[in-house]
Amino acid sequence: MPHTLQRLLADEQRAFLHRDRRAWIAHLERVRAFLGEGLAEADPSRPVLILGAGSGLEVPWKLAPRATWGWDADPWSRIRTAMRHHRWPPWVFEDLTGGLSALEAAAQRSLREPWAKGHVRPRERALSRLAGLMPSLGVEAATLGTWIETHRPGLILSANVMGQFGVVAQRLLESVLGPCPWVADPEAPDPLGEALDAWIARTVRAHLARLAASSAPLRLVYDRGVIHGGADLALGAWNEAWMEQIEGAGQAEVEDPLCGVDPRVELITADRALHRQERWLWPVAEGQTHLVEAIALGPSTM
Secondary structure (H helix, E strand, O other): OHHHHHHHHHHHHHHHHOOOOHHHHHHHHHHHHHHHHHHHHOOOOOOEEEEOOOOOOOOOHHHOOOOEEEEOOOOOHHHHHHHHHOOOOOEEOOOOOOOHHHHHHHHHHHOEOOOOOOOEOOHHHHHHHHHHHHHHOOOOOHHHHHHHHHHOOOEEEEEOOHHHHHHHHHHHHHHHHOOOOOOOOOOOOOHHHHHHHHHHHHHHHHHHHHHHHOOOOEEEEEEEEEEEOOOOOEEOOOOOOHHHHEEOOOOOEEEOOOOOOOHHHHHOOOOEEEEEEEEEEEEEEOOEEEEEEEEEEEEOOO
C-alpha cells in the first residue's frame, strides 16, 4: 500500500502544480498569512507539526521554528519543500488517514471469489461486495495519534489536506476496480458511492478526534465545499450553513468534501475554544471553485 499511496499522491501533486496558478494569488496570500501567524506565535522550545505540508507552496517555512516537522506521504514533498524554502525538516511519509491500506485490501478482496483462487467476480457483484465491506473498515488514524503522544507538539497546523481524503480514496478505488465504478445518474441508487461517503465521514472524524485529544493549539485550512460551475461567485455574510453563504452558484453542482462533518463541532472541547474562523473562494481551475475554511483553536478562556 505505501507505494500505491505515494504514486497516487505524487500524481495528484503533479496535476495540482501544473495548473495555472495566476488566479491563486489571493488564496496563497491568505493561507500563508493564516498559517504564518500560528508559526510566528509558536513556542520554539516545542515541536510543531504541519499536516499536508506538501511542496511548501502554501506554507511559510521561513517562519517555522527549528523543530518543525512536515507530514505528507507524497515521496517528493520534502524535496520540493527543500528546493522552495531551503529547509530540510524532519518528515513523516505516512498515510494520514490510517485507513487507506484496509480500503485497498477490501477492494482487492471484493474482486475475487474466496472459494476459487483467481476466479474474478462479475463487476457489479464486486462493487456490491465492497460496498458491504466498507462499513467494517477501521479508520483510527493511529499513526497520527502515536506521533502526537510521543512528540507532544506545541502547535499543529493542517495545510489544506482534509478535503483530499475523499479524493485520494476515490482514486485508490478506481485504480483497483477500474474506471468509473460509480453510478452516473445522480437520481439512481449508488451503494458504493454512499459507502465511500460514509467512510470519508468516519475517516475525517477519526482524524479530528486525534487532533482534539492533543493539548496543542490548532490552525486548520481545508476545503469546505467544491463548486462546479456557477457565475460571478461571491460570499455573503458568514453563515453557519456554509452552502447558504455562497452567492451566484445558481445551477452549479456543490460538493461537500467532508461529507457532513463540521470540524469546528468536532474540535471544540471544554479546554479548547474557537478563536477565529474565516472563509474565502479559491478559483482552482476553469469551472471549479473551492470554498476554503480556516479555523484557529486554542485554550478556552472560561
